[in-house]
Amino acid sequence: MDIYSLRYFVAVAEDLNFGRAAARLHITQPALSRHIHRLEETLNVQLLHRTKRTVELTEAGAALLVEARKILEQVESAIRVVQQIAQGERGSLRIAFTPSSMHTVLPEILKHFCDRYPNVKLAMSELCTRDQVKALQAETIDVGLLHPPISDPFLKLHPLPGERLVVALPHTHVLAPQPEVPLKSLSNEPFILHPRQEGPTLYDKILSLCRDAGFEPHIIHGDVKHQARVGLVAAGMGITFVPESLQHASLTGVSYCRLRDESPELQLAVAWRQTQESPVLQQFLQVVEETTGGNPLSTTRERNQNPTADEELTA
Structure with a gap:
C-alpha cells in the first residue's frame, strides 16, 4: 500500500463513481479499477460494493476513508514543511x-x-x-x-x-x-x-x-x-x-x-x-x-x- 493507492481510494470513496474519480485523478477508469482492486488484495478486505449502477463503501472502506484522509493530510503537511524549510520560510x-x-x-x-x-x-x-x-x-x-x-x-x-x-x-x-x-x-x-x-x-x-x-x-x-x-x-x-x-x-x-x-x-x-x-x-x-x-x-x-x-x- 502506497500514497498513490490511498489517494486513488479516497477519490473513489468521495465520488462513489469510478468515471468521475478517474477524470479527477487524470488516469483512465480501467487503471483506477486495477489500483483499487490491488489495494483490496493487499489489505485482504473488500472496500467497495460495486454494481453496474452504484458504488458504495463497505464498513471497512468507510473506516479506511477516515484514516486515509488523516494520512494524506499528514503527508501534505510534511511536504509543506519540507518545502518551506528549503525555501527559507521555516x-x-x-x-x-x-x-x-x-x-x-x-x-x-x-x-x-x-x-x-x-x-x-x-x-x-x-x-x-x-x-x-x-x-x-x-x-x-x-x-x-x-x-x-x-x-x-x-x-x-x-x-x-x-x-x-x-x-x-x-x-x-x-x-x-x-x-x-x-x-x-x-x-x-x-x-x-x-x-x-x-x-x-x-x-x-x-x-x-x-x-x-x-x-x-x-x-x-x-x-x-x-x-x-x-x-x-x-x-x-x-x-x-x-x-x-x-x-x-x-x-x-x-x-x-x-x-x-x-x-x-x-x-x-x-x-x-x-x-x-x-x-x-x-x-x-x-x-x-x-x-x-x-x-x-x-x-x-x-x-x-x-x-x-x-x-x-x-x-
Missing part, C-alpha cells in the same frame, strides 16, 4: 547584535522578517563584535550585526548605515547645555573608554583625534561595558562616547553633545560565514538588503579586505 536563525544596532536598523529588519516569515524561530544574543566573531567561528550563531573592520577570512561582511559618536557628559557639567563642543574643551576630563582589545580601531581613532586636538586623554575605567560607562558618567566620574542613537535611551544624569570637530564614526555591518548555506539565512539577508536599501549582499569581500570603518564600541 526553521531557526541565531542572531547576535551590538547595542547600537538594536537602536538603529535591527528593529525594523526584525519586524519585516518576522512579518514575512512567521514560522522562523529567532534566537537573539547581545554580544560585542569580538565575541560575535568567536561565536560565528564556533558556529554558535548564524549571523551577526557588528562593527567592522573585520579581517577574518572565514566571514562575509555587508556594510550597513553607520553613525557618528557623541560625547556623554554628566548633566551638571559646564558644557552640558551646549549642543556641540570642541574636542579640545575636553582635554582635562577623565575619559571612560571601552577596552582597546574589544575595538582597537575606534579606540585608536579617539586617541588620534585627541592628539590632533593637542592633548593626551586621561583614560580611566577602560574595561567596562557600554551601559556601565554611561552609568559612570551619570555618577560624575568622567565622560565617554556613545553612538548618536543611544543618546535616546535616556539615563538620568547624562547629557549628550556633538563634537564640533571631526567625530569618530561607528560603522555597522552584517556578518556571516562564507561556507554557510542556509535558506533561512539567505532570506534574512534579503530582508536586510531591502530594509536598509544597500548594495546586493553578494559583493562583500572587498569590504573585509579594505577596511575603512571604525571598529566597535563594545556591547
Whole structure:
C-alpha cells in the first residue's frame, strides 16, 4: 500500500463513481479499477460494493476513508514543511547584535522578517563584535550585526548605515547645555573608554583625534561595558562616547553633545560565514538588503579586505 493507492481510494470513496474519480485523478477508469482492486488484495478486505449502477463503501472502506484522509493530510503537511524549510520560510536563525544596532536598523529588519516569515524561530544574543566573531567561528550563531573592520577570512561582511559618536557628559557639567563642543574643551576630563582589545580601531581613532586636538586623554575605567560607562558618567566620574542613537535611551544624569570637530564614526555591518548555506539565512539577508536599501549582499569581500570603518564600541 502506497500514497498513490490511498489517494486513488479516497477519490473513489468521495465520488462513489469510478468515471468521475478517474477524470479527477487524470488516469483512465480501467487503471483506477486495477489500483483499487490491488489495494483490496493487499489489505485482504473488500472496500467497495460495486454494481453496474452504484458504488458504495463497505464498513471497512468507510473506516479506511477516515484514516486515509488523516494520512494524506499528514503527508501534505510534511511536504509543506519540507518545502518551506528549503525555501527559507521555516526553521531557526541565531542572531547576535551590538547595542547600537538594536537602536538603529535591527528593529525594523526584525519586524519585516518576522512579518514575512512567521514560522522562523529567532534566537537573539547581545554580544560585542569580538565575541560575535568567536561565536560565528564556533558556529554558535548564524549571523551577526557588528562593527567592522573585520579581517577574518572565514566571514562575509555587508556594510550597513553607520553613525557618528557623541560625547556623554554628566548633566551638571559646564558644557552640558551646549549642543556641540570642541574636542579640545575636553582635554582635562577623565575619559571612560571601552577596552582597546574589544575595538582597537575606534579606540585608536579617539586617541588620534585627541592628539590632533593637542592633548593626551586621561583614560580611566577602560574595561567596562557600554551601559556601565554611561552609568559612570551619570555618577560624575568622567565622560565617554556613545553612538548618536543611544543618546535616546535616556539615563538620568547624562547629557549628550556633538563634537564640533571631526567625530569618530561607528560603522555597522552584517556578518556571516562564507561556507554557510542556509535558506533561512539567505532570506534574512534579503530582508536586510531591502530594509536598509544597500548594495546586493553578494559583493562583500572587498569590504573585509579594505577596511575603512571604525571598529566597535563594545556591547
